[in-house]
Amino acid sequence: MASPNDIKKGTVVNRDGELWFVIEFQRVSPGKGSSFVRTRMKHLTTGKVKEENFKSAENLTFEDVQYKKMQYLYNDGNLYTFMDNQTYEQLSIAKGDIEDSIPYMKEGLEVKVVIHNGQALTIELPQKIQYTVTYTEPAVKGDTASGNVLKDAEMDNGLKVRVPVFISTGDEVLVNTESGAYTERVTK
Amino acid sequence: MLTNEDLTRRLAMWQDVETKIHAFFQARGFVHVRTPLIVRCPGMEPNLDPLEVSVNGEPHALITSPEYSMKKFVGSGLKKIYTLTPVFRNHETGNHNTPEFSMLEWYAPGTYEDLMNETEDLLKCVLEDQTSWPRFSFQEAAVDTFGDPHTDEQRLFVTRYPKEHASLARLATDGTYAERFEAFGDGMELCNGFCELLDPIEQRKRFVQEQEERRRLGKSVFPIDEELLCALGRIKEPLYGNALGLDRLVMLKYAIRDIHDIQLL
Numbered sequence: 162m163a164s165p166n167d168i169k170k171g172t173v174v175n176r177d178g179e180l181w182f183v184i185e186f187q188r189v190s191p192g193k194g195s196s197f198v199r200t201r202m203k204h205l206t207t208g209k210v211k212e213e214n215f216k217s218a219e220n221l222t223f224e225d226v227q228y229k230k231m232q233y234l235y236n237d238g239n240l241y242t243f244m245d246n247q248t249y250e251q252l253s254i255a256k257g258d259i260e261d262s263i264p265y266m267k268e269g270l271e272v273k274v275v276i277h278n279g280q281a282l283t284i285e286l287p288q289k290i291q292y293t294v295t296y297t298e299p300a301v302k303g304d305t306a307s308g309n310v311l312k313d314a315e316m317d318n319g320l321k322v323r324v325p326v327f328i329s330t331g332d333e334v335l336v337n338t339e340s341g342a343y344t345e346r347v348t349k
Numbered sequence: 350m351l352t353n354e355d356l357t358r359r360l361a362m363w364q365d366v367e368t369k370i371h372a373f374f375q376a377r378g379f380v381h382v383r384t385p386l387i388v389r390c391p392g393m394e395p396n397l398d399p400l401e402v403s404v405n406g407e408p409h410a411l412i413t414s415p416e417y418s419m420k421k422f423v424g425s426g427l428k429k430i431y432t433l434t435p436v437f438r439n440h441e442t443g444n445h446n447t448p449e450f451s452m453l454e455w456y457a458p459g460t461y462e463d464l465m466n467e468t469e470d471l472l473k474c475v476l477e478d479q480t481s482w483p484r485f486s487f488q489e490a491a492v493d494t495f496g497d498p499h500t501d502e503q504r505l506f507v508t509r510y511p512k513e514h515a516s517l518a519r520l521a522t523d524g525t526y527a528e529r530f531e532a533f534g535d536g537m538e539l540c541n542g543f544c545e546l547l548d549p550i551e552q553r554k555r556f557v558q559e560q561e562e563r564r565r566l567g568k569s570v571f572p573i574d575e576e577l578l579c580a581l582g583r584i585k586e587p588l589y590g591n592a593l594g595l596d597r598l599v600m601l602k603y604a605i606r607d608i609h610d611i612q613l614l
Contacts, residue, residue, distance in 0.1 A: 337606075348352055
């Protein structure tokens with residue numbers, strides 16, 4: 162038995178035999194009432210996403226899963242293939258199991274593969290991924306870095322992100338994979 | 350470390366919101382006050398985990414809210430006060446929570462209605478958006494056991510909390526509900542406002558209950574803030590107070606989903 166306070170991203174919760182993968186969580190202490198953990202979880206076979214809150218005092222069952230660091234190699238349209246850089250072992254995961262992560266994938270990206278009973282269930286992306294901006298309109302004269310004036314930009318893997326006006330083509334930027342939003346520019 | 354441009358951009362967001370807040374309260378005759386961050390008697394709410402520190406060998410804690418100090422100022426005769434201060438709550442993590450964050454709190458003589466109107470004016474001013482914030486009673490908003498409303502509105506006030514959720518709020522004169530409201534924006538709880546409980550006897554009763562609850566949960570039990578109870582006894586007119594998460598207001602204004610994306614370091 163485990164406490165909801167131990168929930169992390171990537172925890173697999175067994176709810177009446179159904180396996181749910183925690184995508185996002187927040188520990189909350191409201192002004193009044195008992196504290197709880199707010200989660201967004203993805204069903205490991207159907208891919209359905211739901212939000213569920215657990216009171217801190219509840220008892221939960223966590224599945225014993227392994228997280229293996231692997232590098233993304235390529236895809237054939239349906240299967241995405243990853244490699245363990247230590248053993249060179251490769252494995253493939255169906256596109257449907259990592260649907261939300263697809264826009265962020267790029268060759269060589271290191272991810273955590275979630276393995277349960279020897280089977281790769283899904284992947285966990287780093288919270289921030291670095292990309293090269295392959296195209297964005299040059300800043301218009303008069304735009305400033307102040308506030309939050311944003312413009313469209315395309316990353317080296319095709320991902321489209323709104324970026325601040327001071328970003329130029331060729332810049333390296335970090336993108337938050339939970340919100341899909343620009344985080345910061347990487348110092349050259 | 351952030352690049353200069355990113356730091357400047359994030360600072361500009363904070364500065365925009367903070368400047369508007371200062372201008373708003375100063376135009377209304379509020380005085381800006383500072384409250385201590387290290388105290389002997391932190392917030393007693395059983396669900397909060399203050400960060401405990403030892404000062405010269407004596408147990409202290411970092412504030413979870415400036416509330417007690419603010420009420421002491423009111424007890425000393427200050428009428429309309431506001432503060433922007435860091436606050437600390439251990440074990441809070443996620444996209445909307447960090448153990449250290451910033452709080453705007455303000456207190457003034459007036460009614461529950463006055464406070465809701467003032468909060469709405471403040472939000473409109475800071476967000477530069479004159480759209481009204483619809484008000485739903487606790488029942489109408491279908492608030493669940495976790496405090497989340499379930500309506501189609503992106504921005505709303507939840508009002509008239511049931512007696513069981515009174516917290517530090519006064520009960521309405523007919524006794525049917527607590528004079529407490531909360532504002533929600535983009536799924537985030539933004540603030541928690543009350544017409545404050547000023548009865549030191551009732552307040553002591555609630556503190557003793559909270560101490561017992563903390564003991565039962567195996568959490569640190571803090572002493573009752575006698576100075577606060579004494580201050581409450583000196584406040585003669587109805588007082589409202591509101592606590593608003595500054596980080597979340599910045600996030601709301603700039604449509605940022607992760608609190609870490611507005612941090613400066």
